Amino acid sequence: AQTVTQSQPEMSVQEAETVTLSCTYDTSESDYYLFWYKQPPSRQMILVIRQEAYKQQNATENRFSVNFQKAAKSFSLKISDSQLGDAAMYFCAYRSGPGVTGANSKLTFGKGITLSVRP
Amino acid sequence: AAGVIQSPRHLIKEKRETATLKCYPIPRHDTVYWYQQGPGQDPQFLISFYEKMQSDKGSIPDRFSAQQFSDYHSELNMSSLELGDSALYFCASRTGTSGKVEQFFGPGTRLTVL
Numbered sequence: 001a002q003t004v005t006q007s008q009p010e011m012s013v014q015e016a017e018t019v020t021l022s023c024t025y026d027t028s029e030s031d032y033y034l035f036w037y038k039q040p041p042s043r044q045m046i047l048v049i050r051q052e053a054y055k056q057q058n059a060t061e062n063r064f065s066v067n068f069q070k071a072a073k074s075f076s077l078k079i080s081d082s083q084l085g086d087a088a089m090y091f092c093a094y095r096s097g098p099g100v101t102g103a104n105s106k107l108t109f110g111k112g113i114t115l116s117v118r119p
Numbered sequence: 120a121a122g123v124i125q126s127p128r129h130l131i132k133e134k135r136e137t138a139t140l141k142c143y144p145i146p147r148h149d150t151v152y153w154y155q156q157g158p159g160q161d162p163q164f165l166i167s168f169y170e171k172m173q174s175d176k177g178s179i180p181d182r183f184s185a186q187q188f189s190d191y192h193s194e195l196n197m198s199s200l201e202l203g204d205s206a207l208y209f210c211a212s213r214t215g216t217s218g219k220v221e222q223f224f225g226p227g228t229r230l231t232v233l
Contacts, residue, residue: 033220035221037224042226043156043207043226043227043229044224044226044227045162045209045211045224045227046224047221047222047223050220050221091161091162095220104175105150105167105174105175105213105220106152106164106167106175106177107152107154107162107164107211107222108164109161109162109163110161111160111161112161
């Protein structure tokens with residue numbers, strides 16, 4: 001079974017600065033996807049960024065980028081130019097392979113990290 | 120753009136009662152997932168459906184059952200409710216098209232069992 005570990009329960013960043021959230025995972029699969037989800041106080045789960053394991057290039061979405069180290073099974077999220085609206089719980093999540101039917105396509109989440117942004 | 124709809128948004132029940140949670144996926148999405156998020160916890164996968172058939176099962180108690188209907192909406196039925204069932208229940212949907220892996224989450228149903 002796959003596991004996702006987020007060892008930092010909380011982090012804090014100054015507005016406009018950069019912060020990196022860590023995530024490691026364990027799997028024996030070679031084909032999988034990794035995601036970062038944001039959960040603000042509203043509790044809505046919002047997809048921030050995704051990474052395909054077969055891609056060597058790190059994904060980037062505006063101020064959000066990842067550092068994907070497949071051999072080390074590490075998947076960190078970098079938030080640049082932090083904004084007050086970035087304050088939320090961030091979950092790292094794993095999904096198996098490219099399956100279409102829904103089997104083995106569930107998300108396995110880490111415990112999450114609470115990010116606070118200081119004005 | 121249309122999003123995943125969940126109803127009700129809030130539900131209060133007594134112990135041993137029954138609850139039904141509903142999920143309406145994004146149009147043309149044929150896969151539905153249910154997750155349970157306890158207070159201060161990460162979401163835990165319960166069950167999923169693809170084309171109206173159960174496709175995967177996680178840590179769903181035997182007291183819970185679910186199904187996906189012909190219009191692709193899904194219902195999670197919970198019986199003999201326990202205090203520990205109090206949680207936020209998310210539904211997520213996805214299109215089964217190859218390469219489309221993102222799951223889009225609904226706003227959740229907050230269930231409180233007294």
